[in-house]
Amino acid sequence: MKVPLTLIATLILAGHLIPVDVEAKEAEPLTDCVSLSDAHQGTRFGSQYLLLKDGDAHYRLGFGGSCDALVRSSILQVATGGEKNRLCAKGTSVTSRSNHCTVRSVERIEADVYDRVARRNRR
Numbered sequence: 001m002k003v004p005l006t007l008i009a010t011l012i013l014a015g016h017l018i019p020v021d022v023e024a025k026e027a028e029p030l031t032d033c034v035s036l037s038d039a040h041q042g043t044r045f046g047s048q049y050l051l052l053k054d055g056d057a058h059y060r061l062g063f064g065g066s067c068d069a070l071v072r073s074s075i076l077q078v079a080t081g082g083e084k085n086r087l088c089a090k091g092t093s094v095t096s097r098s099n100h101c102t103v104r105s106v107e108r109i110e111a112d113v114y115d116r117v118a119r120r121n122r123r
Contacts, residue, residue, distance in 0.1 A: 027060060027107035027108060028107060028108045029089065029105070029106070029107050029108075030059065030087070030088070030089045030107060030108060031089055032088070032089065033080065033087065033088035033089070034054075034057070034086075034087050034088075035085060035086055035087075036052065036054045036078060036085040036086070036087055037054055037055065037085070038085065039054070039055075040052055040053065040054035040085070041053045041054075041118075042076060042078075043114070043117055043118040043121050044070045044071075044121070045060075045117050046070075047066040047067055047068070047070050047071045048063055048065065048066060048067065048070075049061065049063070050063075050067070050076070050094060051109065051113070051114050051117055051118070052078070052087070053114050053118075056111070057108070058108065058109045058110065058113070058114040059087065059106055059107065059108060059109065060106070060107045060109045060113075061078075061087075061092070061094065061103045061105070061106055062103070062104050062105040062106075062107075063094075063101050063102070063103060063104055064104035064105070067094065067099075067101035068099040069094050069095060069096040069099035069100065069101050070101070072096060072098070072099055073096030073097060073098075073099065075096065075097070076094050076095065076096055077095045077096075078092065078093075078094055079092070079093060079095065080092045088106070089106055092106065
């Protein structure tokens with residue numbers, strides 16, 4: 001059976017339109033503040049998102065653009081109003097030794113979203 005070349009091209013193009021990233025799952029915006037434990041872990045999703053895991057809680061921090069601190073350092077500090085390990089819907093920042101980024105959005109995400117990104121980053 002011959003398949004028309006135009007059909008193959010259409011299917012390939014349609015595949016590129018399907019979003020497959022950290023945004024694909026619905027997330028719940030954080031409305032209050034949480035204190036992160038010293039044991040929290042993080043993984044980055046490109047230069048625009050930082051995903052945090054603290055026990056059973058998982059968060060996605062968005063920067064509204066690129067955050068140089070994510071790209072240039074593996075050691076990051078999350079703080080709000082100068083309070084270390086404090087994560088809030090407003091006023092949170094991420095700092096590395098030489099860079100500083102303001103967090104624009106904080107959302108609760110599912111554990112499988114965090115795990116998928118962290119697994120991809122270990123490769």
